[in-house]
Amino acid sequence: MPTYIQLESTASTNTYVAAHAALLPDGAVVYTHRQTAGRGQKGNHWESEPGKNLTFSMLIKRPPVPAIKQFAISEAAALAVTETLCSQAGDGFAIKWPNDIYYHDSKICGLLIENSLSGSDIEHTVIGAGVNINQRRFVSDAPNPISLTNITGQEHDLVQLLHQMCERLASLCAGLGQEEALRQLHSRYLAALYRNDRRQHRFALPDGTVFMASVVDVAPDGMLTLRHHDGTQHAYAFKEVKHVIEQHIL
Known part of the structure; x- marks a missing residue:
């Protein structure tokens, strides 16, 4: 079971856990209601109004999955958050590759693993999450942010949701050493994947080129395979391609 440690304030829960990994117990969850320099993928900033959202990081020591299959940890984290949010607000949530959580075309959660x-093993993993829960307005230029309160119109208990997410995550990570569990996890991830509907959607390359393609699969190393409009298939690493999503204002 997770062990919970609350900090009054910290720059980044991921940075804190990484710096204290040797001293913290396996399954430690560090959370704060005031994160001053939250980080996303590739150093992106995460906006969070103090006391309104979930910002936490979980430490998993020696996860039972080899480094070559480490993307399974991302799948577990994304599913733990997505399934918890679905339990609160029903359908409409999806995992935008590789591990952002969206409600329709609006972002509700960012993950940083x-x-x-x-060598070929994972010494430890730090799973960080920023989940918009009770924040009603967003002032940064982040595209299409949304919160659980925006969706349901209700305030939600932060600690209760934290426990639900982390208990789901701990349970999923415990099964990573079993091949059948990995297959089921991957199947659930694909089923929850944003725009994985066999339809053609707009994607963009780093140089700004926009093209139409449909989602085919995600490999164990996290590479996204797309089928282009001419029928050819190509695999992309993170930051080599992105979804094109129309921006809107709540």
């Missing part, structure tokens, strides 16, 4: 490798 940082693995410390030792």
Whole structure:
């Protein structure tokens, strides 16, 4: 079971956990209601109004999955958050590859998974999450943010949701050493994947080129396979391609 540690304030829960990994117990969850320098993928900033959202990081020591299959940890984290949100507000949530959580075309959660490798093994992993829960207005230029309160019109208990997410995550990570569990996890991830509907959608390359393609699969290393309009298939690493989503204002 997770062990919960609350900080009054910290720059980044991921940074804190990584710095204290040797001293913290396996399954430690560090959370705060005031994160001053939250980080997203590739150093992106995460906006969070103090006391309104979930910002936390979980430490998993020696996860039972080899480094070559480390993307399974991202799948577990994304599913733990998505399924918890679905339990509160029903359908409409999806995992935007690789591990953002969206409600229709609006972002409700960002995940940052940082693995410390030792040869072919994972020494430990730090799973960080920023989940918009009770924040009603967003002032940054982040595209299409939304919160659980925006969706349901109700305030939600932050600690209760934190426990639900982390208990789901701990349970999923415990099964990563079993091949059948990995297959089921991957199947659930694909079923929850944003725009994985066999339809053609707009994607963009880093140089700004926009093209139409449909989602085919996500490989164990996290590579996204797309089928282009001419029938050819190509695999992309993170930041090599992105969804094109129309921006809107709540």
